Amino acid sequence: MRAKLHPRQIERLAQLRKLGILDTDAEPQFDELVELVAKICDVPIALISLVDEDRQWFKARVGMDATGTGLDQSICSHAILQDDLLEIRDTRRDARTADNPLVLGTENIRFYAGVPLVSDDGLPIGTLCVLDTEPRTLSDLQRTTLRVLGKQVMRQIEMRLALHQAEVLRDEIDHRVKNSLQTVLSVGRMYKSRVDSDIAVEALSAVERRIDAVAMLHQELYQTSQSHQVALAPYLVRVASLLEVSAPSHVRLDMDVCQAQVASLVAANIGMIVSEFTANAIKHAFPDGRQGTVSVSIVQSEDHSALMVDCKDDGIGNTQPMPENAVTTLGQRLMQAAALQIGADYSISGSASGYHLHMRVPLQDDELSAGQVAE
Known part of the structure; x- marks a missing residue:
């Protein structure tokens, strides 16, 4: 029946x-x-x-x-x-x-x-x-x-x-965030092409680098199942790829980053500091076609409680006085503010062999565990 x-x-x-x-x-x-x-x-x-x-x-x-x-x-x-x-x-x-x-x-x-x-x-x-x-x-x-x-x-x-609907929503948010960031980038580039002031151009370039780094961070967050943590190495590789595009052929960028998982805020600010240091080195450290290298090294401390960040260039260093102007001050302030935001000990020094930025970034307990597992 x-x-x-x-x-x-x-x-x-x-x-x-x-x-x-x-x-x-x-x-x-x-x-x-x-x-x-x-x-x-x-x-x-x-x-x-x-x-x-x-x-x-x-x-x-x-x-x-x-x-x-x-x-x-x-x-x-x-x-x-x-x-x-x-x-x-x-x-x-x-x-x-x-x-x-x-x-x-x-x-x-x-x-x-x-x-x-x-x-x-x-x-x-x-x-x-x-x-x-x-x-x-x-x-x-x-x-x-x-x-x-x-x-x-x-x-x-x-x-x-529910999981499918969440994935659809996640895809929609990803699409909208990418479009929004691209719009802001386009506006910034338009203004940069129309201003005559070196200070304004440098400031807009810094904003552009920051937005690019945020876009890369968003991509890493989107691709991971942990919505609050980021794999630091692939994220910084993405940031470096953007910097390499603007680097002249006589300047090489070396990057050695440990396989650590860090909070998105930590990743964003480290990316900001690496980006600013590298951009400044490319612009000022290798004049007149001088060959050189900008190197970035990030390792975990022996007790796994912190990340040790070192950015170096082998350029002209302090053999010639750094220009004391608003452009230089802007880059330094951006890096200092980023370090302060993540509670990092920060220092930058120059010598005849180039400039060296050193930073100790403390890790939280969940980042500590993730970093140890990643190794």
């Missing part, structure tokens, strides 16, 4: 489609649940069956090759009309199943028990069910287990949807 339509059939089907579970690939969390319920109920067949408009489709299955059947073979269509578990101890003696092709055919299904999978809206979308080729009766423990695992299946389905 084919089951009657559910009283809220249109809403029920809409909910099933909203969940986005139909015709999806196998997933371990569902496969494991049907394997578990089959063992506990001591049956050869267990299914997560989703009842669609003209078929039932199996999200997970044990003991059955078919991925679904028509509704004329669906015992689950009867089960979703129940408020609780439906148990048919002998399918040949129940009017709902006596003429079912699965009962009369080679499958010889003689026992069925299924619990409806009910959404938060009270709409059943399918069942978690067990089947056997012999008449039988479930124990109280098996019935309870079937009910409990049925709720777990439904929670997994709804969690799956």
